[in-house]
Amino acid sequence: ARPIVTIVGRPNVGKSTLFNRIAGRRISIVEDKPGVTRDRIYAEGEWLNNYFTLIDTGGIEPESEDIILSQMRRQAEVAIETGDVIMFVVDGLEGLTSTDKEISQMLRKSRKKVILVCNKIDTPKTPDTIYEFYELGLGTPMVISAGQGLGLGDLLDEVIKNF
Ligand code: GDP
Numbered sequence: 086a087r088p089i090v091t092i093v094g095r096p097n098v099g100k101s102t103l104f105n106r107i108a109g110r111r112i113s114i115v116e117d118k119p120g121v122t123r124d125r126i127y128a129e130g131e132w133l134n135n136y137f138t139l140i141d142t143g144g145i146e147p148e149s150e151d152i153i154l155s156q157m158r159r160q161a162e163v164a165i166e167t168g169d170v171i172m173f174v175v176d177g178l179e180g181l182t183s184t185d186k187e188i189s190q191m192l193r194k195s196r197k198k199v200i201l202v203c204n205k206i207d208t209p210k211t212p213d214t215i216y217e218f219y220e221l222g223l224g225t226p227m228v229i230s231a232g233q234g235l236g237l238g239d240l241l242d243e244v245i246k247n248f
């Protein structure tokens with residue numbers, strides 16, 4: 086079977102934008118404000134002749150912090166149960182949040198390969214704010230801009246290395 090790559094992270098970090106970039110089509114709904122999307126959305130991805138199934142775990146994205154947390158738990162479960170490689174997306178503009186720390190704790194308990202993805206770095210110069218993400222204990226973040234399409238080749242190289 087094809088490897089499964091799951092995208093997780095808190096609302097609004099750019100999961101669906103990244104998903105659509107990799108899928109090469111607009112399948113997942115990108116929203117400026119929290120809204121309702123399906124529990125998970127699948128697409129076929131390919132990089133250098135490696136084929137995989139990509140899952141966006143966006144789901145319902147509510148504003149209340151405790152509902153966000155329960156949903157993050159569910160996302161992490163889906164990723165840990167079904168994913169071979171997990172892309173954990175954080176927001177490089179907003180910086181590290183307590184929800185990021187909670188998600189990373191859940192993911193670190195799994196034996197799955199977790200790639201830390203720092204999104205929204207839209208300029209070639211990497212800002213110092215990305216260093217705070219080392220605290221998550223998931224290694225060096227891969228810096229990307231899903232919006233601008235930057236850093237995606239390096240990210241996908243890292244993904245297929247783990248198949
Ligand atoms: P999700 O909730 O994690 O699926 O996030 P979305 O993909 O829906 O994106 C949330 C918001 O972040 C949207 O307004 C996107 O346009 C914006 N966004 C996504 N990627 C980037 C990026 O690389 N740079 C910037 N500046 N904004 C981005």
Ligand code: MG
Binds near residue numbers: 100101102114115144
């Ligand atoms: Mg989404």
